[in-house]
Amino acid sequence: MKVFRRYSFLEIRPLEKMILTLISFVVLFGIYLEIERPLYFSSVYTKEDGFVEWLGFTALILLSFLSFMRVFSLRKEKSLSFLLVTLIFSFIFFFGAGEEISWGQRIFQINSSSFFNQYNSQGETNIHNLVINDVGINKLVFGKILAVVILIYFLVLPPLYSKFFFIRSKLNRFAIPLPRGYQIMTYLVFSIGVLLLQSAKRGELLEFLGCWSFLWIFYNPKNIDIFKKNDKISAALAKKGQYR
Helix, strand or coil, X not given: CCCCCCCCHHHCCHHHHHHHHHHHHHHHXXXXXXXXXXXXXXXXXXCCCCHHHHHHHHHHHHHHHHHHXXXXXXCCCCCHHHHHHHHHHHHHHHHHXXXXXXXXXXXXXXXXXXXXXXXXXXXXXXXXXXXXXXXXXXXHHHHHHHHHHHHHHHHHHHHHHHHCHHHHHHHHHCCCCCCCHHHHHHHHHHHHHHHCCCCCCHHHHHHHHHHHHHHHHHHCCCCHHHHCCCCHHHHHHHHCCCCC
């Protein structure tokens, strides 16, 4: 089984085309601004509560909603492990959305507690900007560790899923959506382009790319059939004790 195969743009679902168009425009325009108008890129385009950040928040909310609706619609057909993992995804994306806007602190003009004023690098009410014993949570967890997880997700799991039935059945059992070949290529190409930028604010653009890429993948993953009702493949695996 091939991880990558040729796709025509016409084969992609209409909503996928919209997501791909949005990703392409925001990232390519951001790269142009960073090169030609770096001050505008850092002070306007990627600023806190700016255009790019709110788009990332929107993608995370949609991911949370999509995962929750799958739990609700499949609650009578899928196993507890399948539903539980999908529900965990929903909570993770909701948490990420809240963190992205500091839980509405700047919107509602809420002051931070003394704890966050002392330990948060930006003095905001969120977890990802905490600095404990000179170790930044954002840099450690959302930087290094997340980077390793993303590399495994995009480059290691897809070929293993295609080649080994045991791994495929386990990933399906625990409702792990896998990226398609064209989704992987899009993410990798744009990620490299963003990482080559010199601005310290490139991370905001990379966050946007990650959020919308995952929305794209979760909406139409390689193993989309496991999220459909009355999935015959899942039912057959369940009878054999390989999918529960």
